[in-house]
Amino acid sequence: MTTTTLRAPAAPERTAPLRGPAAARARRKRILHWIAVHSVALAVALLFVLPFVFVFLTSVMSDSQAMSGELWPDSWNWSNYKTVFDTPGFLEWWRNSLLYAGLGTLLTVCSAIPVAYALAKFRFRGRRTAMLLVISTMMLPPQVIVIPMYLVWAQQLHLSGTLWPLIIPMAFGDAYSIFLLRQFLLTIPKEYIESAKVDGCGEFRTLVKIVVPMAKPGIAAIALFQFFYCWNDYFGPQIYAAQNPGAWTLSYGLESFKSAHSVNWNLTMAATLLVMAPVILVFFFAQKAFVEGVTLTGVKG
Amino acid sequence: MALSLSRSLSNPARRRLRTLGFLSPWLVGFSVFFAYPLIATVYFSFMHYNQIKEPTFVGLRNWTYVFDQMPLFGPALWNTLWLVVIMVAVRVVFGLSLGLLITKIKTGAGFFRTAFYLPYLAPPVAATVAFVFLLNPGTGPVNEMLGAIGISGPNWFNDPDTAKPSLVLLSLWGIGDLMVIFMAALLDVPKEQYEAAELDGAGAWARFRYVTWPSITPIVMFAVVTGVVQTMQYYTQALVAGKVASGVNIGPGSVIQPGYPEHSTLTVPQLVYSMGFQNFNTGAACVLSLVLFAIAMAVTTLLMRKRSGLLAAED
Numbered sequence: 001m002t003t004t005t006l007r008a009p010a011a012p013e014r015t016a017p018l019r020g021p022a023a024a025r026a027r028r029k030r031i032l033h034w035i036a037v038h039s040v041a042l043a044v045a046l047l048f049v050l051p052f053v054f055v056f057l058t059s060v061m062s063d064s065q066a067m068s069g070e071l072w073p074d075s076w077n078w079s080n081y082k083t084v085f086d087t088p089g090f091l092e093w094w095r096n097s098l099l100y101a102g103l104g105t106l107l108t109v110c111s112a113i114p115v116a117y118a119l120a121k122f123r124f125r126g127r128r129t130a131m132l133l134v135i136s137t138m139m140l141p142p143q144v145i146v147i148p149m150y151l152v153w154a155q156q157l158h159l160s161g162t163l164w165p166l167i168i169p170m171a172f173g174d175a176y177s178i179f180l181l182r183q184f185l186l187t188i189p190k191e192y193i194e195s196a197k198v199d200g201c202g203e204f205r206t207l208v209k210i211v212v213p214m215a216k217p218g219i220a221a222i223a224l225f226q227f228f229y230c231w232n233d234y235f236g237p238q239i240y241a242a243q244n245p246g247a248w249t250l251s252y253g254l255e256s257f258k259s260a261h262s263v264n265w266n267l268t269m270a271a272t273l274l275v276m277a278p279v280i281l282v283f284f285f286a287q288k289a290f291v292e293g294v295t296l297t298g299v300k301g
Numbered sequence: 302m303a304l305s306l307s308r309s310l311s312n313p314a315r316r317r318l319r320t321l322g323f324l325s326p327w328l329v330g331f332s333v334f335f336a337y338p339l340i341a342t343v344y345f346s347f348m349h350y351n352q353i354k355e356p357t358f359v360g361l362r363n364w365t366y367v368f369d370q371m372p373l374f375g376p377a378l379w380n381t382l383w384l385v386v387i388m389v390a391v392r393v394v395f396g397l398s399l400g401l402l403i404t405k406i407k408t409g410a411g412f413f414r415t416a417f418y419l420p421y422l423a424p425p426v427a428a429t430v431a432f433v434f435l436l437n438p439g440t441g442p443v444n445e446m447l448g449a450i451g452i453s454g455p456n457w458f459n460d461p462d463t464a465k466p467s468l469v470l471l472s473l474w475g476i477g478d479l480m481v482i483f484m485a486a487l488l489d490v491p492k493e494q495y496e497a498a499e500l501d502g503a504g505a506w507a508r509f510r511y512v513t514w515p516s517i518t519p520i521v522m523f524a525v526v527t528g529v530v531q532t533m534q535y536y537t538q539a540l541v542a543g544k545v546a547s548g549v550n551i552g553p554g555s556v557i558q559p560g561y562p563e564h565s566t567l568t569v570p571q572l573v574y575s576m577g578f579q580n581f582n583t584g585a586a587c588v589l590s591l592v593l594f595a596i597a598m599a600v601t602t603l604l605m606r607k608r609s610g611l612l613a614a615e616d
Contacts, residue, residue: 040402041402048474049416051420051432058442069439069444071446111327111330114326115326115327118320118323122319124316137331139530141533143573143593144338144339145334145338145342146590147338148337148338148345150578169334172329172333174330178327228422234540235537235574239578251424251426251427255426255541259545262548265437268430269431272430272431275426275427276424279423283422
């Protein structure tokens with residue numbers, strides 16, 4: 001720390017009643033500052049929200065108007081959404097996305113909990129090395145190991161054309177989830193675990209009865225991140241499901257949807273919004289867990 | 302059964318068994334889905350293998366091919382490094398500015414936080430398709446709006462000079478995670494230090510330079526390193542932007558030149574995919590993978606050395 005921490009006296013001018021021209025100037029300055037900060041924020045927020053608005057407005061335009069660059073729809077063609085759902089394969093992609101994301105999340109959570117607990121609370125030789133290895137796995141680009149993995153799944157196990165090569169590995173611990181949950185478990189005081197042991201709980205019962213209920217926010221965070229990872233995954237389905245359209249997910253199918261409807265920007269935008277919708281809906285229900293998860297990765301350590 | 306067995310063992314042995322039990326999912330996962338494929342990648346990098354005939358040993362031929370003869374390796378490496386440097390720098394500066402802005406906001410903080418964070422959640426494919434539409438020269442609303450105020454907009458994803466900057470723009474739309482990380486770090490700076498600095502007559506810049514910056518450098522460091530590692534893997538957005546912007550009909554199996562326009566959006570991960578799964582040149586693909594791995598590992602080592610908080614609170 002470079003600055004010495006000085007105890008600042010309680011600022012008297014804040015509490016004392018404001019009087020005189022100097023006080024009026026200070027107040028005017030504060031108001032101007034408020035206006036400046038909020039107008040900058042409003043402008044930036046507008047830029048962040050506008051893409052969603054344009055995507056939505058385009059999604060209800062007619063075929064020809066969607067090509068025009070115009071911003072406001074002449075007529076509201078809600079039937080575009082029905083057309084998207086009627087496109088062959090679209091409902092199947094939904095089902096596949098839900099299967100991949102749902103099962104993937106469940107398996108990740110179940111396998112990450114015991115590993116993260118051991119890494120956070122057990123003392124054993126090599127736990128530092130184990131942590132280093134977890135972090136290295138986290139840092140590894142998926143493209144580095146994809147070729148040998150693909151060869152095993154496709155040539156030995158004959159599972160290409162399905163999503164199983166993506167789902168099965170999640171039963172064996174995802175490094176990112178393990179890391180995140182371990183950071184969370186570090187914040188649980190030892191005393192709770194020790195008193196459970198004194199009461200005669202075994203390690204496993206302590207985990208299930210004491211640690212898991214206390215770690216709910218952390219578990220919620222890794223579940224959400226994993227769900228969105230699977231929902232958004234493009235590379236995985238491209239590797240394993242590309243040859244079989246019946247196994248495509250929404251994220252993978254969307255781009256081919258665009259090429260099949262190469263001029264219909266309105267349908268493409270409707271489909272785009274439908275791919276975004278579940279993520280945004282879940283976010284509004286689980287905002288806190290999200291923000292907590294993101295902060296946990298970066299700040300607490 | 303397992304319980305009675307562990308009871309009969311001596312205490313340290315029982316503890317070791319218990320630790321192994323808890324770690325077992327990860328131990329299996331690490332060996333099968335990390336260690337094995339990594340070793341196999343090294344093995345295949347010395348083999349000629351087209352995924353049909355048996356692999357044959359060719360020594361360093363794949364390596365010399367990639368570095369000396371592969372026409373797309375140069376552009377792919379250049380694009381990847383360009384994106385790593387520019388995208389990470391721009392994202393960190395913008396993310397920090399947004400974090401500073403959001404911590405100053407009193408009224409409607411919840412609304413602003415949500416507005417800034419939401420785009421981060423948009424699935425990359427959906428966000429990319431949406432941006433290619435928005436920035437479409439001729440038919441997109443952005444150039445239409447620019448035209449209305451008398452600016453003739455660039456060709457964005459359809460011009461080799463602006464395709465990569467357009468990708469940076471897309472990544473700024475998804476800055477939400479960085480903003481939240483910086484926001485949390487900024488809120489952790491002790492308030493008394495600001496008050497003390499103010500009493501000493503420090504202006505806004507001096508307060509940032511001498512109070513804020515020293516206490517958030519570890520987080521900035523963390524953001525830079527993870528940003529570099531993430532951008533090394535940059536794949537989906539670059540690929541989808543190139544494909545959708547090119548406007549060609551791309552069914553599965555059809556091979557298009559990746560990196561539209563003029564290889565300007567081709568990255569090393571894309572090259573791994575197209576070598577391994579379109580050209581069936583397993584050896585070259587594995588060499589490219591290892592180049593990626595070497596760079597990622599170098600960055601990870603840096604991360605460990607700088608101790609950016611990742612391994613802190615170890616005890």
